[in-house]
Amino acid sequence: MSEHDEIRLDGLPPATPPPPTGPGLPVRWCLLLAVLAVLAAAAGGGLLSYRRAQVRQVTEVRYRQSAADLTGCPQGDNCVPLAGPGEVLTLPAGLAGAGLVTDSSLLDASSSRTIRTVQLYRRGPVAFEVIAQCVAGAGPVADSESTSATAFSVVRPGHRPGCSVAVQGQAPAGVPLPVAALRELAADPDLQLAE
Amino acid sequence: MPPLPSWTATAPAGRVLLAGAAVAAVLAAGSLSAALRTRPTVVRSVVVADAPPVRALDAAGCPSGVRCAFRPSLPAGVQAALDRHFPHAVAQWRSSTLDAATGTVYQARAAVQPGPGAALLLTARCLPGGTEREPARDQTSAQQRSDLAGNQLALVTRHSRQVAGAPGCAVTVELTAPGLGSGYTAALAALTADPEAQLRP
Numbered sequence: 001m002s003e004h005d006e007i008r009l010d011g012l013p014p015a016t017p018p019p020p021t022g023p024g025l026p027v028r029w030c031l032l033l034a035v036l037a038v039l040a041a042a043a044g045g046g047l048l049s050y051r052r053a054q055v056r057q058v059t060e061v062r063y064r065q066s067a068a069d070l071t072g073c074p075q076g077d078n079c080v081p082l083a084g085p086g087e088v089l090t091l092p093a094g095l096a097g098a099g100l101v102t103d104s105s106l107l108d109a110s111s112s113r114t115i116r117t118v119q120l121y122r123r124g125p126v127a128f129e130v131i132a133q134c135v136a137g138a139g140p141v142a143d144s145e146s147t148s149a150t151a152f153s154v155v156r157p158g159h160r161p162g163c164s165v166a167v168q169g170q171a172p173a174g175v176p177l178p179v180a181a182l183r184e185l186a187a188d189p190d191l192q193l194a195e
Numbered sequence: 196m197p198p199l200p201s202w203t204a205t206a207p208a209g210r211v212l213l214a215g216a217a218v219a220a221v222l223a224a225g226s227l228s229a230a231l232r233t234r235p236t237v238v239r240s241v242v243v244a245d246a247p248p249v250r251a252l253d254a255a256g257c258p259s260g261v262r263c264a265f266r267p268s269l270p271a272g273v274q275a276a277l278d279r280h281f282p283h284a285v286a287q288w289r290s291s292t293l294d295a296a297t298g299t300v301y302q303a304r305a306a307v308q309p310g311p312g313a314a315l316l317l318t319a320r321c322l323p324g325g326t327e328r329e330p331a332r333d334q335t336s337a338q339q340r341s342d343l344a345g346n347q348l349a350l351v352t353r354h355s356r357q358v359a360g361a362p363g364c365a366v367t368v369e370l371t372a373p374g375l376g377s378g379y380t381a382a383l384a385a386l387t388a389d390p391e392a393q394l395r396p
Contacts, residue, residue, distance in 0.1 A: 025205045036216070
């Protein structure tokens with residue numbers, strides 16, 4: 001029975017299906033739409049599984065804090081000057097008889113480390129300073145020397161980066177500077193601040 | 196305008212295909228929408244490393260990588276500030292550490308005796324390229340003893356004041372004086388506040 005066949009029942013008004021408002025969609029177009037829809041569904045599914053499998057690697061590099069101020073005091077630490085007189089150094093023979101004029105020490109109270117010491121000595125007209133410091137996080141210090149007629153400065157690196165000792169001397173014009181003794185003093189490993 | 200295709204006029208096979216297409220379209224729309232809303236999985240890892248070395252002055256006041264010269268004198272401004280606030284002090288040390296090539300002064304240090312038993316040590320420093328302002332500090336420490344009544348008496352007091360100058364620069368003055376050293380407090384504050392006591396970057 002085709003869809004255009006009529007079924008007649010006695011006593012009932014004839015059933016009349018509504019007439020089609022337009023032509024039917026050709027099957028090949030239906031097939032094309034179905035194929036396109038299936039392709040779209042497959043593409044959507046593929047994209048979804050790709051996005052789900054996507055992994056983004058984020059590597060965050062955090063630096064250990066190492067900043068310090070000009071005095072060598074690490075940022076955030078409490079550094080205090082020490083009131084008492086510092087320990088008098090054992091001086092080489094070429095500087096024997098020199099007296100301590102003044103000194104200064106800076107203590108990092110947070111770590112109980114001495115981070116800077118300055119001692120000024122005088123022997124007659126010759127004065128010399130011995131400075132030892134450790135700056136947290138600073139790079140290695142290089143050996144250096146500077147000499148002029150009335151002044152001399154030598155820097156020796158310490159046991160770890162950021163640490164160094166400087167010995168500087170000065171004398172009035174015409175007075176010889178004990179350069180060899182100052183060099184010898186600067187080379188004394190005991191002058192370097194402890195770890 | 197041509198009439199729209201009619202469902203009832205479409206062949207049954209076509210209707211089945213259209214129904215399948217509709218289901219597939221719904222699935223496509225859903226999966227596309229979900230895909231667009233799905234964020235990639237983020238794997239986060241944290242690496243803790245040593246910071247690059249900070250730029251610093253060595254013990255002689257010379258920045259790393261710079262050839263410095265040492266002079267037994269102070270920059271004029273620092274000397275003037277010292278003379279202004281401690282006019283009767285006896286000089287014991289004056290030095291400058293400067294760039295041998297450019298003459299830029301990185302450190303100036305002076306030690307003077309402002310009065311009997313007292314010592315003042317001034318250090319003005321400038322780290323080239325410094326961008327941060329140095330912290331201000333004002334600290335006092337003392338060696339004390341107790342008298343018979345239990346009072347604390349200062350034998351020696353050390354005042355230390357640091358005042359920031361231009362970014363990367365600061366002047367630090369340490370005064371050691373017998374007793375409380377209160378006779379020097381005003382001059383110490385004036386010296387550290389004096390802009391001439393600072394080095395210029």
